[in-house]
Amino acid sequence: MSERFGLRVMFIVFLLVSPGKASVFAQDQCLACHELIEDNHAALFKRDIHHTKGLSCADCHGGDASKEDMETAMDPKAGFIGIPQGDRISETCAKCHSNAATMVKQYDSILPLDQMEHLQTSVHWDLSTSGKEHIVQCTSCHGAHGIVPKANRNSPVHPLNIPATCAKCHSNATFMRDYNPSLPVDQLEKYKTSVHGKRNEGGDPKAAECASCHGSHEILAANDVRSRVYPTNLPLTCSHCHSDAAYMRGYGIASDQYEQFAKSVHGKALLEKKDLGAPACNDCHGNHGAVPPGVESVSKVCGTCHALNAELFATSPHKKAFDSRKLPECETCHGNHEIVAATDELLGVKGRAVCAWCHKEDSNIKGYYTARTMRALTDSLIAAEDSAIMLVAEAEQKGMEIGEAKFKLREIRQARLETRTKVHSFNLKQFQEVADGGFTDASAVTKQATEAIDQYYFRRWGLLVASLIITTLAVSLFVYIRRIENEQAVNR
Numbered sequence: 418m419s420e421r422f423g424l425r426v427m428f429i430v431f432l433l434v435s436p437g438k439a440s441v442f443a444q445d446q447c448l449a450c451h452e453l454i455e456d457n458h459a460a461l462f463k464r465d466i467h468h469t470k471g472l473s474c475a476d477c478h479g480g481d482a483s484k485e486d487m488e489t490a491m492d493p494k495a496g497f498i499g500i501p502q503g504d505r506i507s508e509t510c511a512k513c514h515s516n517a518a519t520m521v522k523q524y525d526s527i528l529p530l531d532q533m534e535h536l537q538t539s540v541h542w543d544l545s546t547s548g549k550e551h552i553v554q555c556t557s558c559h560g561a562h563g564i565v566p567k568a569n570r571n572s573p574v575h576p577l578n579i580p581a582t583c584a585k586c587h588s589n590a591t592f593m594r595d596y597n598p599s600l601p602v603d604q605l606e607k608y609k610t611s612v613h614g615k616r617n618e619g620g621d622p623k624a625a626e627c628a629s630c631h632g633s634h635e636i637l638a639a640n641d642v643r644s645r646v647y648p649t650n651l652p653l654t655c656s657h658c659h660s661d662a663a664y665m666r667g668y669g670i671a672s673d674q675y676e677q678f679a680k681s682v683h684g685k686a687l688l689e690k691k692d693l694g695a696p697a698c699n700d701c702h703g704n705h706g707a708v709p710p711g712v713e714s715v716s717k718v719c720g721t722c723h724a725l726n727a728e729l730f731a732t733s734p735h736k737k738a739f740d741s742r743k744l745p746e747c748e749t750c751h752g753n754h755e756i757v758a759a760t761d762e763l764l765g766v767k768g769r770a771v772c773a774w775c776h777k778e779d780s781n782i783k784g785y786y787t788a789r790t791m792r793a794l795t796d797s798l799i800a801a802e803d804s805a806i807m808l809v810a811e812a813e814q815k816g817m818e819i820g821e822a823k824f825k826l827r828e829i830r831q832a833r834l835e836t837r838t839k840v841h842s843f844n845l846k847q848f849q850e851v852a853d854g855g856f857t858d859a860s861a862v863t864k865q866a867t868e869a870i871d872q873y874y875f876r877r878w879g880l881l882v883a884s885l886i887i888t889t890l891a892v893s894l895f896v897y898i899r900r901i902e903n904e905q906a907v908n909r
């Protein structure tokens with residue numbers, strides 16, 4: 418009994434391993450015959466998840482899989498559709514993948530059912546050049562035969578293969594030009610230079626690839642406000658991984674970039690005020706290209722927006738001093754993710770002042786005095802501005818015409834703002850020139866406002882004296898008249 422059983426198993430194994438014979442046992446006649454004719458699609462299909470799940474060629478192509486005869490098996494009357502073309506392809510896949518009855522009930526699958534729905538609202542569902550079908554079909558990314566689960570290293574949508582899968586089209590200039598000539602075709606090339614790309618190439622599936630930043634089925638144009646890479650959404654996209662301490666464990670880098678960024682002057686401007694002028698993560702780190710900015714390139718990044726500060730820094734004594742010490746140009750004083758509003762507190766040699774980190778009374782002394790003087794000038798300018806503002810307000814309150822002085826207040830303010838930028842020259846003379854302009858304006862305003870106030874009092878005193886005189890005159894006149902009246906009465 419056990420011997421006969423063993424023979425039977427051996428026979429089956431023999432049939433299975435001997436090429437061409439296995440088909441005798443296959444229920445799927447489509448597969449059997451296509452294997453015999455050494456159709457490559459059949460070979461691929463043998464390792465296809467759909468085959469594993471017991472599906473047949475006919476589940477996609479139609480026809481009758483139980484018929485050994487070619488004509489009857491591939492008879493359009495039996496539903497054979499031949500090779501699906503254009504949108505017919507995705508419809509074929511969606512027939513099952515968007516259908517809970519099929520996927521859940523029939524195949525016990527827990528896969529999401531939304532791929533087609535998402536694809537249809539994505540940028541990839543734009544019309545192709547023929548105008549008859551849409552650009553991207555399910556098979557553009559997944560292939561048609563030999564489909565395996567995404568966690569399988571051979572899947573074209575396995576994290577390590579995604580860059581090549583997307584680049585099939587996106588690095589093909591001829592193909593892309595027909596659709597959107599303004600789209601660059603260098604994403605893969607640049608991606609390979611980034612930390613993400615290098616890690617991906619080195620076999621680390623946890624570093625970001627195209628789909629981690631763009632999504633897979635729901636990909637939208639970068640300038641679509643709903644896109645994951647739209648500036649106001651991007652920080653969250655990066656934080657998916659970078660704020661996940663468990664995910665990032667082992668890389669030896671912090672996982673607080675988003676948290677810090679959200680609190681920074683940049684993060685608040687971008688995320689709360691929706692100010693698209695403020696940088697998102699990618700404005701400093703690049704989209705696809707090399708990340709992070711190295712020591713030398715940091716100020717170039719900051720300088721794309723803060724051009725004046727960067728220009729001044731480049732000609733300042735710190736340029737050489739910092740470069741030679743490998744200190745980053747802007748972040749040494751401002752930080753990177755946690756950059757807060759720059760206040761005058763940063764300047765000088767006391768308290769939170771950054772200059773005092775490196776300049777002391779007994780070392781690096783010229784910088785020490787420069788810092789102290791700059792701060793003193795700033796404080797005086799503020800005091801001068803405050804006093805000018807108060808005098809103008811007083812004059813206005815007294816109803817004096819003071820338009821010109823009021824206008825000049827703006828120039829003091831302007832000089833104040835300009836000195837804040839001029840700090841970056843780290844040159845006292847340049848700083849002082851701007852501050853002096855402010856002081857000149859402040860004394861001009863003070864003079865005009867004081868004069869106006871004096872004039873007000875002068876007029877008031879004048880009025881008082883005049884009315885005193887008039888009253889005295891009136892009283893004397895009255896007394897005089899009464900006296901005349903009295904005299905007349907006495908005389909009568």
Ligand code: HEC
Pocket residue numbers: 446447448450451454474475478479480481482484485486487490491499500
């Ligand atoms: C007895 C052999 C045999 C069987 C059974 C068979 N095929 Fe084929 N099939 C062929 C051959 C040979 C060709 C290539 C000649 C042709 O294009 O007609 C082919 C072609 C095809 C093509 C390409 C059609 C085209 O227009 O180029 C598809 C798709 C296909 N078969 C699917 C199926 C499916 C699905 C089944 C089962 C329902 C099936 N075949 C059953 C032999 C078979």
Ligand code: HEC
Pocket residue numbers: 447448451456458459462467472473474475476477478500501502506509556560561562
């Ligand atoms: C999951 C659905 C699916 C299954 C299952 C499937 N195919 Fe296909 N097949 C397609 C699609 C879609 C195409 C359209 C062309 C493309 O996008 O590659 C195609 C194309 C083909 C072609 C034409 C290829 C060409 O280069 O023109 C042949 C032949 C073919 N299939 C045969 C088979 C055979 C044989 C089987 C079973 C062993 C099978 N297919 C199983 C979806 C499927």
Ligand code: HEC
Pocket residue numbers: 507510511514528529532533534536541553554555556557558559567574579628632633634
């Ligand atoms: C632009 C490329 C692209 C297209 C087009 C595409 N997919 Fe995907 N698909 C992916 C990527 C990348 C993944 C893996 C990442 C993920 O799950 O989001 C994936 C994953 C999947 C999964 C596994 C989902 C899961 O959560 O495990 C299924 C099923 C799937 N796709 C089906 C389809 C179907 C059906 C279509 C057509 C309606 C389609 N895909 C079109 C790129 C694509």
Ligand code: HEC
Pocket residue numbers: 466467470472476477506509510511512513514519520524525526527528555556559560561564565566567568
């Ligand atoms: C007849 C129904 C049916 C059709 C048609 C079909 N599939 Fe599937 N597909 C399945 C089933 C069932 C699974 C396995 C589900 C599971 O493992 O939970 C599957 C699995 C997959 C997976 C693996 C998902 C993963 O990561 O685990 C991909 C990718 C996929 N199909 C893509 C396609 C594409 C592309 C097409 C069209 C060319 C297609 N399917 C057509 C039923 C179908």
Ligand code: HEC
Pocket residue numbers: 540541543552553554557558579582583584585586587593596597600627628631632633636637638639640
């Ligand atoms: C079959 C070719 C093809 C494949 C594969 C493909 N794409 Fe595309 N993709 C295009 C075309 C063509 C466009 C331009 C559509 C348009 O502008 O109408 C596009 C547009 C995009 C856009 C929008 C660009 C913009 O800002 O306007 C992004 C992002 C994108 N694709 C990412 C991806 C990613 C990520 C993958 C891989 C998961 C991928 N694509 C796979 C052809 C493809």
Ligand code: HEC
Pocket residue numbers: 579580583584587600601604605608613625626627628629630631639646648651699704705
């Ligand atoms: C680390 C996140 C990230 C990764 C990884 C990534 N992208 Fe992008 N991608 C972006 C951002 C951010 C933008 C938006 C740029 C902008 O706003 O100008 C973008 C823009 C695009 C665009 C629009 C055109 C352009 O170049 O600006 C395409 C197409 C694109 N990416 C494709 C890809 C492909 C293909 C891959 C994989 C090789 C990829 N991306 C990997 C973040 C990423």
Ligand code: HEC
Pocket residue numbers: 612613616623624625626629630651654655656657658659668669670698699702708709
């Ligand atoms: C899929 C998860 C994932 C996403 C999404 C992601 N990253 Fe990364 N990133 C990683 C991993 C993993 C590393 C490797 C860490 C290492 O090598 O130190 C990394 C490395 C980096 C580095 C280099 C760190 C170093 O070592 O100096 C920077 C900078 C970076 N990512 C920025 C970003 C930005 C900006 C975004 C969004 C546009 C982003 N990442 C999206 C996973 C991700």
Ligand code: HEC
Pocket residue numbers: 652655656659670671674675678683696697698699700701702709710711712715748753754
């Ligand atoms: C204003 C520019 C700027 C912005 C915005 C920015 N970064 Fe950075 N980031 C930097 C600089 C500068 C460094 C340090 C680079 C160095 O030391 O070489 C850095 C370093 C990093 C690193 C390496 C590890 C570390 O913490 O030092 C990661 C990861 C990173 N940033 C991710 C992000 C993410 C995610 C965002 C968005 C939430 C973001 N960055 C926003 C400038 C920026």
Ligand code: HEC
Pocket residue numbers: 716719720723726727728730735746747748749750751759760761762763764765771795836837838839840841
């Ligand atoms: C040695 C320290 C130091 C370095 C290096 C430095 N800053 Fe500053 N920065 C300051 C101080 C101090 C202030 C505050 C001045 C004030 O408010 O009086 C400031 C203010 C600012 C301001 C607000 C004032 C304004 O100009 O609008 C910006 C923006 C700024 N810095 C950008 C930069 C950039 C960009 C770089 C790199 C090119 C840089 N900083 C390098 C110390 C520094």
Ligand code: HEC
Pocket residue numbers: 682683686692694695696697700701715718719720721722723747748751752753756757758759760
């Ligand atoms: C994409 C443009 C952009 C980039 C790149 C950028 N910034 Fe800014 N930055 C802004 C904007 C816009 C604000 C004003 C935000 C607000 O207050 O609404 C700002 C504000 C600041 C402030 C506060 C200014 C103040 O008046 O208090 C400092 C300091 C600063 N940035 C430094 C930096 C540094 C250092 C870098 C490089 C590591 C950098 N920025 C990169 C756009 C940028």
Ligand code: HEC
Pocket residue numbers: 734735738739744749750763764765771772773774775776781783784785787788791840843844845
């Ligand atoms: C990270 C350290 C560091 C910080 C912070 C710093 N400096 Fe410096 N500073 C230096 C170094 C190093 C030199 C070059 C000294 C030398 O070559 O002898 C220098 C040079 C200078 C010089 C030129 C001195 C000379 O001998 O010509 C001035 C002026 C100066 N700093 C002003 C400032 C001011 C103002 C601040 C604050 C806003 C500041 N520094 C913040 C490190 C720093």
